[in-house]
Amino acid sequence: MKPVEIVYRYAGEPVSPRERPSDAAQAQRRLDDGNRVFAALFASGSPEGVPRVVIDVDSSDVGLTAAGPAAALQRPFAAVLGCADARVPIELIFNEGPNDLFVVRVAGNTLGGEVQGSLDYALDHLDDLKLIAVLGHSGCGAVTAAVDVLLNPRGYLTLASKHAVRSVVDRLHVVVHAADRKLKTTFGPDIVRHPRFRDAIIEIAVLTNAALCAHTLQQEIDLGGPAGMKVVYGVYVLEDRAVWAPRCGSDQVIGLATPPRDEAEFIGLADAVLRSKRISALLA
Numbered sequence: 001m002k003p004v005e006i007v008y009r010y011a012g013e014p015v016s017p018r019e020r021p022s023d024a025a026q027a028q029r030r031l032d033d034g035n036r037v038f039a040a041l042f043a044s045g046s047p048e049g050v051p052r053v054v055i056d057v058d059s060s061d062v063g064l065t066a067a068g069p070a071a072a073l074q075r076p077f078a079a080v081l082g083c084a085d086a087r088v089p090i091e092l093i094f095n096e097g098p099n100d101l102f103v104v105r106v107a108g109n110t111l112g113g114e115v116q117g118s119l120d121y122a123l124d125h126l127d128d129l130k131l132i133a134v135l136g137h138s139g140c141g142a143v144t145a146a147v148d149v150l151l152n153p154r155g156y157l158t159l160a161s162k163h164a165v166r167s168v169v170d171r172l173h174v175v176v177h178a179a180d181r182k183l184k185t186t187f188g189p190d191i192v193r194h195p196r197f198r199d200a201i202i203e204i205a206v207l208t209n210a211a212l213c214a215h216t217l218q219q220e221i222d223l224g225g226p227a228g229m230k231v232v233y234g235v236y237v238l239e240d241r242a243v244w245a246p247r248c249g250s251d252q253v254i255g256l257a258t259p260p261r262d263e264a265e266f267i268g269l270a271d272a273v274l275r276s277k278r279i280s281a282l283l284a
Contacts, residue, residue: 004041005052008097010059018100020077020128024230027078027131032243032255034095039241053095061099076102078131079122081213083109088137088236093243102126108142109134110171111213119217123225132217133256134233135243136210138203146172147201150180172205175212179204182270187283196282203282204273207235207245211269214259232256237278246272253278 021027041051060072079102082090090103104118122129136143146169149156159166179201183191191197214233221229234243234256245257248268253276260266273279 003050005050006041006092007052007054008057009054010057010062020075021130024131024228028133028230028232028256031078031094031131031133035093035241035243035255037095038093042241055095055097057097058099061097072099074102074126075099075128076122076126077128078102078133079104079119079126079129080133080135081106081109081111081115081119081217082135083107083137083140083142085137085141087238088135090135093135093236093241102129107168108140108146108172109136109210109213110142110168111216112167112171123221123229129226130229132214132221132229132231134210134214134217134231135236136206136234137236138206138238138244140202140206142168143172143176143205143209144202145169146176147198147205149173150176150201151198172209175205175208176201178208178270182274186274191283194283200279200282203235203279204270207273208270210235210245211257211259211266215261215266218259231259233259244278246276248272 021030037053041053058072063071076099078100080090080094082088082103082105084105084107090105091097091101094101102122104115106112106115119132122132145165149159149169150173159169182204183197183200187194194200210233214231218231221231234245236242237244242254243256244253245255246253246269247257248260248265248271250272260269
Protein backbone atom coordinates (compact mmCIF):
# COMPACT_ATOMS: atom_id res chain seq x y z
CA MET A 1 0.00 0.00 0.00
CA LYS A 2 1.27 3.47 -0.88
CA PRO A 3 1.86 5.98 1.94
CA VAL A 4 -0.76 8.58 2.80
CA GLU A 5 -0.72 11.62 5.06
CA ILE A 6 -3.40 12.63 7.54
CA VAL A 7 -2.40 15.98 9.03
CA TYR A 8 -3.93 17.67 12.09
CA ARG A 9 -2.71 21.22 11.51
CA TYR A 10 -2.36 23.97 14.09
CA ALA A 11 -1.25 27.03 12.12
CA GLY A 12 -0.02 29.04 15.12
CA GLU A 13 -3.09 31.25 15.26
CA PRO A 14 -6.80 30.68 15.82
CA VAL A 15 -8.68 29.20 12.87
CA SER A 16 -12.31 29.73 12.02
CA PRO A 17 -14.17 26.66 13.28
CA ARG A 18 -16.02 24.64 10.66
CA GLU A 19 -19.67 25.56 10.59
CA ARG A 20 -21.72 23.18 12.68
CA PRO A 21 -24.56 21.25 10.98
CA SER A 22 -27.93 22.85 11.59
CA ASP A 23 -29.88 19.59 11.77
CA ALA A 24 -29.54 15.81 11.89
CA ALA A 25 -29.60 15.38 8.11
CA GLN A 26 -26.66 17.76 7.67
CA ALA A 27 -24.78 16.04 10.50
CA GLN A 28 -25.27 12.63 8.89
CA ARG A 29 -24.10 13.93 5.51
CA ARG A 30 -20.98 15.39 7.10
CA LEU A 31 -20.09 12.06 8.72
CA ASP A 32 -20.78 10.15 5.51
CA ASP A 33 -18.76 12.64 3.44
CA GLY A 34 -15.91 12.48 5.94
CA ASN A 35 -15.81 8.69 5.80
CA ARG A 36 -15.76 8.76 2.00
CA VAL A 37 -12.76 11.09 2.12
CA PHE A 38 -10.97 8.80 4.59
CA ALA A 39 -11.71 5.60 2.63
CA ALA A 40 -10.76 7.19 -0.71
CA LEU A 41 -7.44 8.33 0.73
CA PHE A 42 -6.30 4.70 0.88
CA ALA A 43 -8.14 3.46 -2.20
CA SER A 44 -5.85 4.92 -4.86
CA GLY A 45 -2.53 6.67 -5.07
CA SER A 46 -2.18 10.27 -6.20
CA PRO A 47 -0.24 10.86 -9.45
CA GLU A 48 1.13 14.04 -7.91
CA GLY A 49 2.66 12.42 -4.85
CA VAL A 50 1.49 11.16 -1.47
CA PRO A 51 -2.30 11.47 -0.96
CA ARG A 52 -2.96 13.96 1.84
CA VAL A 53 -5.82 15.18 4.01
CA VAL A 54 -5.44 18.23 6.26
CA ILE A 55 -7.73 18.83 9.25
CA ASP A 56 -7.32 22.30 10.73
CA VAL A 57 -7.39 22.29 14.53
CA ASP A 58 -8.78 25.16 16.58
CA SER A 59 -6.01 25.89 19.06
CA SER A 60 -8.41 26.39 21.98
CA ASP A 61 -9.89 22.91 21.50
CA VAL A 62 -6.62 21.26 22.47
CA GLY A 63 -5.33 23.78 25.00
CA LEU A 64 -2.70 25.38 22.78
CA THR A 65 -3.86 28.92 23.52
CA ALA A 66 -4.94 30.56 26.76
CA ALA A 67 -8.66 30.28 27.23
CA GLY A 68 -8.91 32.42 30.34
CA PRO A 69 -10.19 30.98 33.59
CA ALA A 70 -12.47 28.49 31.80
CA ALA A 71 -11.63 25.67 29.45
CA ALA A 72 -12.97 25.64 25.91
CA LEU A 73 -16.61 24.63 25.65
CA GLN A 74 -17.60 21.27 24.24
CA ARG A 75 -19.23 21.74 20.84
CA PRO A 76 -19.52 18.34 19.12
CA PHE A 77 -22.20 18.10 16.44
CA ALA A 78 -22.57 14.31 16.77
CA ALA A 79 -22.16 11.63 19.41
CA VAL A 80 -20.73 8.28 18.33
CA LEU A 81 -21.17 5.04 20.25
CA GLY A 82 -18.33 2.84 19.01
CA CYS A 83 -16.44 -0.28 19.99
CA ALA A 84 -13.33 -0.08 22.18
CA ASP A 85 -11.33 -1.89 19.48
CA ALA A 86 -8.03 -0.06 18.92
CA ARG A 87 -8.32 -0.52 15.13
CA VAL A 88 -11.35 1.77 14.94
CA PRO A 89 -10.19 5.40 15.41
CA ILE A 90 -13.51 7.24 15.36
CA GLU A 91 -12.34 10.78 14.53
CA LEU A 92 -10.06 9.52 11.74
CA ILE A 93 -12.81 7.35 10.24
CA PHE A 94 -15.08 10.39 9.84
CA ASN A 95 -12.33 12.89 8.97
CA GLU A 96 -13.01 14.99 12.07
CA GLY A 97 -10.80 16.69 14.64
CA PRO A 98 -10.88 17.50 18.36
CA ASN A 99 -14.19 18.72 19.79
CA ASP A 100 -16.16 17.66 16.70
CA LEU A 101 -17.46 14.34 18.05
CA PHE A 102 -18.58 13.16 21.49
CA VAL A 103 -17.21 9.61 21.45
CA VAL A 104 -18.30 6.81 23.78
CA ARG A 105 -16.45 3.53 23.32
CA VAL A 106 -17.13 0.14 24.91
CA ALA A 107 -16.47 -3.44 23.81
CA GLY A 108 -19.19 -4.52 21.39
CA ASN A 109 -20.72 -1.00 21.35
CA THR A 110 -23.42 -2.29 23.71
CA LEU A 111 -25.88 -0.21 25.74
CA GLY A 112 -24.83 -0.68 29.34
CA GLY A 113 -25.67 1.76 32.12
CA GLU A 114 -22.47 3.81 31.85
CA VAL A 115 -22.87 4.13 28.10
CA GLN A 116 -26.50 5.19 28.39
CA GLY A 117 -25.59 7.70 31.09
CA SER A 118 -22.82 9.19 28.95
CA LEU A 119 -25.16 9.62 25.99
CA ASP A 120 -27.87 11.08 28.23
CA TYR A 121 -25.33 13.64 29.45
CA ALA A 122 -24.53 14.60 25.87
CA LEU A 123 -28.20 14.99 25.01
CA ASP A 124 -28.84 17.15 28.07
CA HIS A 125 -25.79 19.42 27.96
CA LEU A 126 -24.33 19.74 24.45
CA ASP A 127 -26.27 22.36 22.52
CA ASP A 128 -24.62 21.73 19.13
CA LEU A 129 -25.44 18.01 19.17
CA LYS A 130 -27.72 16.98 16.29
CA LEU A 131 -27.06 13.27 15.76
CA ILE A 132 -26.11 10.00 17.47
CA ALA A 133 -24.33 7.34 15.42
CA VAL A 134 -23.87 3.72 16.56
CA LEU A 135 -20.82 2.24 14.87
CA GLY A 136 -19.98 -1.45 14.90
CA HIS A 137 -17.02 -2.89 13.03
CA SER A 138 -16.14 -6.03 11.12
CA GLY A 139 -14.53 -8.85 13.05
CA CYS A 140 -15.68 -7.46 16.41
CA GLY A 141 -14.02 -9.42 19.24
CA ALA A 142 -16.98 -9.11 21.62
CA VAL A 143 -19.43 -10.38 19.02
CA THR A 144 -17.00 -13.15 18.07
CA ALA A 145 -16.88 -14.26 21.73
CA ALA A 146 -20.68 -14.44 21.83
CA VAL A 147 -20.77 -16.41 18.57
CA ASP A 148 -18.19 -18.88 19.88
CA VAL A 149 -20.31 -19.44 22.98
CA LEU A 150 -23.28 -20.16 20.72
CA LEU A 151 -21.28 -22.67 18.68
CA ASN A 152 -19.63 -24.23 21.73
CA PRO A 153 -21.68 -23.57 24.90
CA ARG A 154 -19.06 -25.22 27.10
CA GLY A 155 -16.86 -22.21 26.40
CA TYR A 156 -19.21 -20.12 28.53
CA LEU A 157 -17.74 -21.81 31.60
CA THR A 158 -14.47 -19.95 31.03
CA LEU A 159 -16.39 -16.71 31.67
CA ALA A 160 -17.89 -17.89 34.97
CA SER A 161 -15.49 -15.85 37.11
CA LYS A 162 -15.13 -12.94 34.65
CA HIS A 163 -18.30 -11.10 35.51
CA ALA A 164 -17.56 -7.89 33.59
CA VAL A 165 -16.59 -9.71 30.40
CA ARG A 166 -19.56 -12.05 30.76
CA SER A 167 -21.96 -9.11 30.99
CA VAL A 168 -20.71 -7.80 27.64
CA VAL A 169 -21.10 -11.20 26.00
CA ASP A 170 -24.55 -11.69 27.54
CA ARG A 171 -25.82 -8.46 25.96
CA LEU A 172 -24.96 -9.84 22.54
CA HIS A 173 -26.74 -13.18 22.79
CA VAL A 174 -30.00 -11.94 21.26
CA VAL A 175 -28.44 -10.65 18.04
CA VAL A 176 -26.15 -13.68 17.74
CA HIS A 177 -29.06 -16.12 18.09
CA ALA A 178 -31.08 -14.05 15.60
CA ALA A 179 -28.25 -14.24 13.04
CA ASP A 180 -27.89 -17.98 13.56
CA ARG A 181 -31.64 -18.56 13.16
CA LYS A 182 -31.86 -16.37 10.03
CA LEU A 183 -29.05 -18.26 8.32
CA LYS A 184 -30.56 -21.67 9.11
CA THR A 185 -34.06 -20.57 8.06
CA THR A 186 -32.84 -19.15 4.77
CA PHE A 187 -30.28 -21.78 3.75
CA GLY A 188 -31.37 -24.83 5.74
CA PRO A 189 -29.71 -26.60 8.69
CA ASP A 190 -26.78 -27.84 6.59
CA ILE A 191 -25.46 -24.26 6.41
CA VAL A 192 -23.64 -25.01 9.67
CA ARG A 193 -21.19 -27.13 7.64
CA HIS A 194 -20.20 -24.20 5.45
CA PRO A 195 -16.56 -23.22 6.17
CA ARG A 196 -17.52 -19.55 6.54
CA PHE A 197 -20.65 -20.12 8.63
CA ARG A 198 -19.00 -18.71 11.76
CA ASP A 199 -17.76 -15.65 9.86
CA ALA A 200 -21.23 -15.02 8.43
CA ILE A 201 -22.88 -15.15 11.87
CA ILE A 202 -20.30 -12.70 13.23
CA GLU A 203 -20.79 -10.12 10.47
CA ILE A 204 -24.59 -10.38 10.46
CA ALA A 205 -24.67 -10.08 14.27
CA VAL A 206 -22.34 -7.05 14.21
CA LEU A 207 -24.72 -5.24 11.85
CA THR A 208 -27.83 -6.35 13.75
CA ASN A 209 -26.34 -5.25 17.07
CA ALA A 210 -25.62 -1.75 15.75
CA ALA A 211 -29.11 -1.51 14.26
CA LEU A 212 -30.77 -2.70 17.48
CA CYS A 213 -28.76 -0.27 19.64
CA ALA A 214 -29.70 2.59 17.30
CA HIS A 215 -33.36 1.54 17.35
CA THR A 216 -33.37 1.43 21.16
CA LEU A 217 -31.78 4.88 21.45
CA GLN A 218 -34.17 6.39 18.92
CA GLN A 219 -37.18 4.95 20.78
CA GLU A 220 -35.99 6.51 24.04
CA ILE A 221 -35.30 9.88 22.41
CA ASP A 222 -38.74 9.87 20.79
CA LEU A 223 -40.28 9.46 24.24
CA GLY A 224 -38.74 12.64 25.62
CA GLY A 225 -35.43 13.54 24.06
CA PRO A 226 -34.50 16.69 22.13
CA ALA A 227 -36.75 17.45 19.17
CA GLY A 228 -35.19 16.60 15.84
CA MET A 229 -32.50 14.36 17.32
CA LYS A 230 -31.82 11.38 15.05
CA VAL A 231 -29.99 8.11 15.60
CA VAL A 232 -28.21 6.28 12.77
CA TYR A 233 -25.95 3.23 12.58
CA GLY A 234 -23.41 1.43 10.45
CA VAL A 235 -20.48 -1.00 10.45
CA TYR A 236 -16.91 0.11 9.81
CA VAL A 237 -15.33 -2.50 7.53
CA LEU A 238 -11.67 -2.83 8.42
CA GLU A 239 -10.68 -4.13 4.99
CA ASP A 240 -11.83 -1.13 2.96
CA ARG A 241 -12.30 1.53 5.69
CA ALA A 242 -15.86 2.32 4.59
CA VAL A 243 -19.04 2.39 6.68
CA TRP A 244 -21.41 -0.39 5.54
CA ALA A 245 -25.16 -0.61 6.21
CA PRO A 246 -27.57 -2.45 3.89
CA ARG A 247 -31.08 -0.95 3.63
CA CYS A 248 -34.53 -2.47 3.26
CA GLY A 249 -35.79 -2.07 -0.31
CA SER A 250 -32.61 -0.42 -1.56
CA ASP A 251 -29.32 -1.45 -3.12
CA GLN A 252 -27.49 1.23 -1.14
CA VAL A 253 -25.05 -0.24 1.38
CA ILE A 254 -22.48 2.52 1.97
CA GLY A 255 -22.92 5.17 4.65
CA LEU A 256 -24.85 5.47 7.88
CA ALA A 257 -28.47 4.28 7.89
CA THR A 258 -31.67 4.94 9.81
CA PRO A 259 -32.49 2.00 12.12
CA PRO A 260 -35.56 -0.20 11.59
CA ARG A 261 -38.69 1.08 13.31
CA ASP A 262 -40.48 -2.21 14.02
CA GLU A 263 -40.32 -5.99 13.70
CA ALA A 264 -41.28 -5.97 10.02
CA GLU A 265 -38.43 -3.61 9.18
CA PHE A 266 -35.95 -5.71 11.16
CA ILE A 267 -37.04 -8.74 9.10
CA GLY A 268 -36.57 -6.69 5.93
CA LEU A 269 -33.14 -5.60 7.12
CA ALA A 270 -32.12 -9.22 7.75
CA ASP A 271 -33.14 -10.11 4.19
CA ALA A 272 -31.18 -7.13 2.81
CA VAL A 273 -28.08 -8.16 4.75
CA LEU A 274 -28.21 -11.71 3.37
CA ARG A 275 -28.61 -10.32 -0.18
CA SER A 276 -25.67 -7.95 0.19
CA LYS A 277 -22.52 -8.72 -1.78
CA ARG A 278 -20.48 -8.78 1.40
CA ILE A 279 -22.42 -11.60 3.06
CA SER A 280 -23.09 -13.40 -0.22
CA ALA A 281 -19.35 -13.51 -0.83
CA LEU A 282 -18.80 -15.20 2.54
CA LEU A 283 -21.35 -17.90 1.72
CA ALA A 284 -20.51 -18.37 -1.98
